[in-house]
Amino acid sequence: MKICVCVKHVPDTAATIRIEGDAGFKDSEIKFVASPYDEYGIEEAVKLVEKNGGEVVIVTVGKPGADATIRSALAMGAERGILVTTDSQFLDATLTAKALKAAMEKDGMPDIIFTGKGSVDTETFQTQYRLAGYLGMPVVNDVSKLTVDGGKAVAELEVGGGDKQVIEMNLPCVIGATKGLNEPRYPKFPDIMKAKKKKIEQMTLADLGIDGAAGAVILEKLEPVPERSGAKMIEGSVEDQVTELIRILKEDEKVL
């Protein structure tokens, strides 16, 4: 069984984003990691291969420094990596999907493709669907439970309001992983050492015949979300505090 996991190289969720120019950010001084939801995909893929045999290949479309993020995925037990390099952190989702498709076709098609349910940088929530569309595969997202048996996969996903759907599909398929699917492992020191020797094949978007500037969604401006400057503290006895809070919410803020 061959499994590809699409991993995005994103700023650590605790990092401070400093805007640079109109639509850029300073990426030199912040730590980058695998997008958190992708880790559930990596773990699930590694577990499936541990059980059924085969290999896990990490496929990343990202800036040249993304090899470090691929290494961390290799330390979790993936076999090798492919990095399609691009100049921008904000590559159009259609182009990312085309690059992932082209890289997989070149490498040999997988039986299962994992992604995270979404990336925590651009939050476009669509690349996995486009990839599945281009490849003619079924896709489900927000998957918190998965069973793979023979040529079929059965996925459980939340559909809102706490309701869950159980969906069956044939392999090959694309699965968007979310929290609950598993508990991603922390690589041990020997795993990290072993990962240093694993192979990461690099290619550019142009090598795959893709023009990185061809996207239809253009980032015009990036600006910080205004921070609140600190709470107005409500003092007094519990009774007084609650009475004043309700008054504020009703009369001043009109949200009750």
Next chain:
Amino acid sequence: MARTGILIETENNAVKDTSLGVMTAAKGQEIIALVTDADPAGLKDKLAEFGAAKIVKLAASGGDITASPDLMAEALAAAVKEFDLTALLGTASVAGKDLFARLAALMDLPLVSDCVALDLGAKTARKSHFSGKTFATLKVDATVLLATVRPNAIEAEPAPAAGEIADFTADVTDPGKLVIKEVKKGDAGKIDLTEAPIIITGGRAIKAAENYKMLDDCAAKVGAAVGASRAAVDAGYAPHSMQVGQTGKTVSPKLYIACGVSGAVQHFAGMKTSKVIVAINEDKDAPIFAKCDYGIVGDIFEVVPVLTEKL
């Protein structure tokens, strides 16, 4: 006038308030309200009041479109062509995000997911980047603009229109590649977290799963949904479906009350765009007080019951 389609979400045969906000995002356009799962006659008054020129019951020749997300996407694609739409908008609910991504892939059109503001004339959208830390303004170069709008991000405004009722059965028969085997119902009557106008969240200080009842009681008084912080979920006090923040749900209610939540940056990632944030915490130095609107220093087990009583 440019024509915009709005995918209407309903609950118990009534239009969800979140869909009315999406209609307001298309103010000034000729609005075609697309209904898939309810009788349009019952929705007419509301949809006409908020701007629907036409209310279309969407169906597919190949079967029940609500039974397959791929069939629904096919039917929506057919509706875009039939009504010559220049934009199609929906709610960024769990189902809406899934459906629009399927539609965008199917039509190979750009999609902006989870917008907080939208300018259909200029074809620009504003949305979160980097988990609520920054806003991005995106310009979309496409013949048809597809977008989902974050629930409650745009306040609904009445804009009366004709609300003429019509039917459209798309000629699509491919049931798609997914078979829905089972739907496991969550707690009946629970308000969906991502769409709730008011949310009360319990953090680590809630101390035990059974103590969420205290928040449920308070929430019931004002029609709120109850959420949990990651610390509370990881401690086993609440299921992941209740988690707000990074690796949980992103919410944008008009009122967010955080009870015993410390206020990690990852929590703010999921609720920063709420209109008003109130924090109740025993620790006067809790980071949440630096980033919210109103604060009460106190034991949640003392403050919340009084709040419930007075609401």
